[in-house]
Amino acid sequence: MKKTLVAIAALAATSAFAQSSVTAYGVLDTAYYTAETKTATVKTKYAGLTNSTLAGSRLGFKGTEDMGNGLKANFVAEMSLNAIGDQFGSKSDGAGAPAGNKTTDGTVAATFNRQTWVGLSSAKAGEVRIGYQNTLQYDHNAPFSAGFEGAAGAREHLEVLTGASLGGITNAETNRATGVTYFAPEMGGVKLAAQWGALKANQTTLKDNAAGADYRASHSSLSAMYTNGPLTAGAAIGQSSLQANAAGQLFWQGTKVDTTSYSLGASYDLKVAKLFAYYGERETENGTAAKDVNVKVYRLGAQVPMGAVTLFGSMGQLTGDEGTTKVSDRKTTQIGALYAFSKRTRGFAMWGNDKADTALAGFSATAAGLSAAAAPTSTSTMRVGVSHSF
């Protein structure tokens, strides 16, 4: 005992206490994978090591300051990690392209690209966060999946997200955005949240500005989550708006783009199995009615715990219409097993298939905020690996 106390006195004398307000945390998730991609005439095989199957590998720093009277100041700064050097497989199996965060000796970059925000919270009045953070749609959608993001058949291929990446003036599927978020205190098992972000730049008033230089952008969303015993249910609605004076720069047509999305999800824990369901719609108005794009998504799945092993399966479909023409049809399946070495460390093996059909020539899937796989493609992948939280 005496020795322990001496050691503690020594600790107290260092600057370590100053660090008590910062917690380092993260995830490292690696796997071996094989993948096979088939298009009309070509079959391509890939194999190697890959990153971020169960969860995105990351390193973060967070802290909370208790300021008295129930008031707290909070922050998070969190970046992606890639345990696999570029060209050794990225999050998207079947792609030889480098991942965003390379670990080679190259020139590119670990950034605090997951979340960087600061805010205030109060037990009575709720919490406000300002900065770069998860969208409400993303936080809403994630719990309602039996499967995982990082493989063919991934959950994320079948989500409806409000295009929140307004900073980059794109409307692709995005799960993080710059903005202000308010989380209300939980009331009767219900959690409500609202998020808003806006950008008005180069709003020149005294003369016509050069094409492309002006734009306004905003996004706003609401989410509700209800938990009661084995049941969790939620709904989210979001809208984003982009306006520029340059045709072609933002979208394939028009200069004003409004996107509205709705999503509903539920999970129910039967003990012998946990069931998951998700449905969502997103409509993008491009000023020309015939070219509006409407996306519908559903997803169903189950997780079956068997001691340290959990089996899971998830399937779903995404369809996209441009005006009255069907332009995208995507079906995904994912099955697998998790093994819990501990609460923080899991092994996994899974198989997934992603079959994307884009029939309309000239249709820009990317511009419509759909998946990047514009050509009819079937990708099957197998992943075996380990995911560790710290």
Added chain:
Amino acid sequence: MKKTLVAIAALAATSAFAQSSVTAYGVLDTAYYTAETKTATVKTKYAGLTNSTLAGSRLGFKGTEDMGNGLKANFVAEMSLNAIGDQFGSKSDGAGAPAGNKTTDGTVAATFNRQTWVGLSSAKAGEVRIGYQNTLQYDHNAPFSAGFEGAAGAREHLEVLTGASLGGITNAETNRATGVTYFAPEMGGVKLAAQWGALKANQTTLKDNAAGADYRASHSSLSAMYTNGPLTAGAAIGQSSLQANAAGQLFWQGTKVDTTSYSLGASYDLKVAKLFAYYGERETENGTAAKDVNVKVYRLGAQVPMGAVTLFGSMGQLTGDEGTTKVSDRKTTQIGALYAFSKRTRGFAMWGNDKADTALAGFSATAAGLSAAAAPTSTSTMRVGVSHSF
């Protein structure tokens, strides 16, 4: 008590003690802003979220090793954080340009771009730091301002810094540099410091080297700070020298550039108000006397504490002469209020104006180390936000 000690014994058994030599720290500072920029014919408005108003958002790691006999080894590694994705406003209100450290999923980069140094310190002999660190001019100037950096009307627009960014062979206003710094032990309320950095590269001796390939660069500076009760006063002097054999590469004329700067500052705490004053000059010799550039700066301000609220106001002027011709005249004003939620967390609201007038056609403000606003411009900005230290 018993439980606490058990918990401590558990802590002692982990690797946490190994970390007692490293402290994580930082700042997250975000705000909503509106800005309006007026030039001769154009008025442009901006609005959105922005970063680093009261202090630069950052994440750092530091540590001290006590080596006995009063000798210590110290290090700092500190990077900028941007809580606001690029194009959602950067440190310079009114600019849509991306900030240096993006938080989007893009390709660029959080670097230890604020400070990265290692050194030794002794209670008797003082401290030496080697690496990338604040210039003495910057550390000298910062305390003598009632206002803040991150907005129009900013303190940093009215500082005289020796161009220390010799690594990049530019002479712009710079507040960090690679070098060796010596801090003498405090004597009678006086702190003295000296800083030196140098680079001789490609000093080819056996033949004429290709134009632009050879250069020598050095910077050196001294600072003194005196504190006595309510009074703090300081002086700093610095010199930098750049030599290259390529005209046009470094400056608009000539190949040898010497820059000398002087600055004086004082603050006095009257309890009901704290007063601030700063004056500085910088002269850049370009080999052709008529083209020497002389910059003069003054800045005055006050902070008035009223319980948890502190009101502040700061104003100043920068004038630049090229030979005998006046080439730059810049006036800034900043007023606002701080609210202390705690010692570490502050809310703020402020308004600032920056009116820059550059009359001479063809004059390169940037090359002269003046502000980047080369055209006559008036920018007004409003910021409301929160700044949290951890």
Added chain:
Amino acid sequence: MKKTLVAIAALAATSAFAQSSVTAYGVLDTAYYTAETKTATVKTKYAGLTNSTLAGSRLGFKGTEDMGNGLKANFVAEMSLNAIGDQFGSKSDGAGAPAGNKTTDGTVAATFNRQTWVGLSSAKAGEVRIGYQNTLQYDHNAPFSAGFEGAAGAREHLEVLTGASLGGITNAETNRATGVTYFAPEMGGVKLAAQWGALKANQTTLKDNAAGADYRASHSSLSAMYTNGPLTAGAAIGQSSLQANAAGQLFWQGTKVDTTSYSLGASYDLKVAKLFAYYGERETENGTAAKDVNVKVYRLGAQVPMGAVTLFGSMGQLTGDEGTTKVSDRKTTQIGALYAFSKRTRGFAMWGNDKADTALAGFSATAAGLSAAAAPTSTSTMRVGVSHSF
């Protein structure tokens, strides 16, 4: 005592315990240097501050989770630090080129570019690591040198490494790779390890793929280390293989490249001096026998402890043959002294010379995986600095 316990109770109440699973650590190593490079007709001098002499400056995060039954989960995420802004000297004295990790306000990037892996370990069954990590050759070679990496005359110039940078599809000397490594439990003073990595990408089967798009790559290696009192001895063998369908993209000739390397090392501690020896060979087969490249390396050295001071000297030679023609001859020498301020902090002064002779016109030293100094060059350097571990 009471005060200490109160402080500890306060610590226990914070989130600091959550951090007990993560340890921050690193090295900051800076020096002043002068260097002189001589080629046939040109002598060039350099001077300035430089980074990473005794050890690579770095910041890392690591952790271990004890999962019971002797099973642990482990991770490391480690990045390079550069305490010296770019153009103020990089790891390679005599080069004005920017280092990989800039500390200036520029656009490039601190990445977790040293190691990022996760794994499981067991006292009985050994350890597995998956991700980006040191090659076995690198871990094998490092202990068998009396000198250091970061200067002319550097150890690393005289190492034989299996080209493991398969991600980048180059075969240059590389000390880190993506792969899976198995470390067997120590048995009778012997440590065995095996490493494997592979990549099969774009292995198109249904039609001829475009030139350059297909490739397969793999590396595998074994190492053994034996320690018995004053003696440490080791051996490592490795092989890498690259296959592409585009001539010229990977190597100067051919499309299939196999590289095999062997290395042997030993150190013996006589108390008054510690002796070091290393020998290695590497053979690269390029399909055309006459163009195979064979590299041979030896290195000898000693460290002499004298209280807090340690003197050291190291010398060696690398020769390269392309077919039957000698294409490279490189001799290095490094001598110096270390001063231990503490176990974690050392001062140092050293001198080194690197004389590289590459006689054959048109020979690509880089392509052959030899040093980048393709022209006959002699570089002498002096470094004085401090290296601090935390």
